[in-house]
Amino acid sequence: MxxxxxxxxxxxxxxxxxxxxxxxxxxxxxxxRTLCREFSGGKGLFVSEMITTRALVERNEKTMQLVHFxxxxxxxxxxxxxxxxxxxxxxxRMIAEEDLADHIDLNFGCPVPKVTRKGGxxxxxxxxxxxxxxxxxxxxxxxxxxxxxxxxKGIDDDHLTYLxxxxxxxxxGVTAIALHxxxxxxxxxxxxxxxxxxxLKEHVPEIxxxxxxxxxxxxDAVRMVRETGCDGVVVxxxxxGRPWLFADLVAAFEGRDDYRRPTLREVADIxxxxxxxxxxxxxxxxxxxIDFRKHVAWYLKGFSVGSEMRKRLAIxxxxxxxxxxxxxxxxxxxxxxxxxxxxxxxxxxNRVVLxxxxxxxxxxxxxxxxxxxxxxxxx
Numbered sequence: 001m002x003x004x005x006x007x008x009x010x011x012x013x014x015x016x017x018x019x020x021x022x023x024x025x026x027x028x029x030x031x032x033r034t035l036c037r038e039f040s041g042g043k044g045l046f047v048s049e050m051i052t053t054r055a056l057v058e059r060n061e062k063t064m065q066l067v068h069f070x071x072x073x074x075x076x077x078x079x080x081x082x083x084x085x086x087x088x089x090x091x092x093r094m095i096a097e098e099d100l101a102d103h104i105d106l107n108f109g110c111p112v113p114k115v116t117r118k119g120g121x122x123x124x125x126x127x128x129x130x131x132x133x134x135x136x137x138x139x140x141x142x143x144x145x146x147x148x149x150x151x152x153k154g155i156d157d158d159h160l161t162y163l164x165x166x167x168x169x170x171x172x173g174v175t176a177i178a179l180h181x182x183x184x185x186x187x188x189x190x191x192x193x194x195x196x197x198x199x200l201k202e203h204v205p206e207i208x209x210x211x212x213x214x215x216x217x218x219x220d221a222v223r224m225v226r227e228t229g230c231d232g233v234v235v236x237x238x239x240x241g242r243p244w245l246f247a248d249l250v251a252a253f254e255g256r257d258d259y260r261r262p263t264l265r266e267v268a269d270i271x272x273x274x275x276x277x278x279x280x281x282x283x284x285x286x287x288x289x290i291d292f293r294k295h296v297a298w299y300l301k302g303f304s305v306g307s308e309m310r311k312r313l314a315i316x317x318x319x320x321x322x323x324x325x326x327x328x329x330x331x332x333x334x335x336x337x338x339x340x341x342x343x344x345x346x347x348x349x350n351r352v353v354l355x356x357x358x359x360x361x362x363x364x365x366x367x368x369x370x371x372x373x374x375x376x377x378x379x
Contacts (some may be wrong), residue, residue, distance in 0.1 A: 011146025019230025241298025302336030
């Protein structure tokens, strides 16, 4: 284990240890952030679900719920996704003027075809001048709030954008950059390119660089920092069904190895608490349990649970039903060997769908259709 790394500075905020929860649509809502933050002892930075700038400016009811933070969340961190500089500027000014958050992160990492085919997400940094215009509006509108960005390496191996994007970010006053070491074409398949994270760190020494991709354990996080020289890590899929991973991450960066290996009984209790928090947040127990269903397989990964019981637990509609099903399991099972490995989406190489003529001129500041601003995320 290395010595404790230097504290990560994001504007006026100190993040120590330098561990950040990646925004994930439908996952990193207030209840999940609460669980992760509790396990970390309040250490680290926990970013909201991705918020589309147009929906925020229009004060969409669902969006306004997503930007609500618990009083214990400090600093409050929002990730925004936008494709129009003017709309991004309005959204950022709204956040600053109405004190909705303490930190703004911009998403340029989404590889979803329905976004890239309109020029959004991980396709957008290819248009260097459009990226610059968005960042300029965001930093200008944010005032004293720090603005960071998350991106991928590029569209594919023949159209890498991360080094140019990093330099533009520095020039426009972005406070830190997170790089997912995959291209849009890779989606979530293959192996993340940690060497690219190291190259970006060398390319933009002026600001912190955060590494993202294939962090499945605390050991992975420490190894990424050691091998790439990055200033911190962003953890996404690795914590699905494992909010206690943040306790391990804190331990690792503090030089301890007292990692959590919960029994199935402990996992079951966390599952019920997660579902309970969702119900309280939504304001309806049944809807909370239904929203929790997608987490069941992640929590039970590796444990000896029959397929019929897994299906049954994945269609529960009440806390009593969820608890009763879990109580039928062999709850004394220890943490399974190999359960710390990959989880979540693992789709492989895909052809990136882009607007006609998108790749002809990387500096053409063509406008992007508002259709690209869909309520989805990734990166």
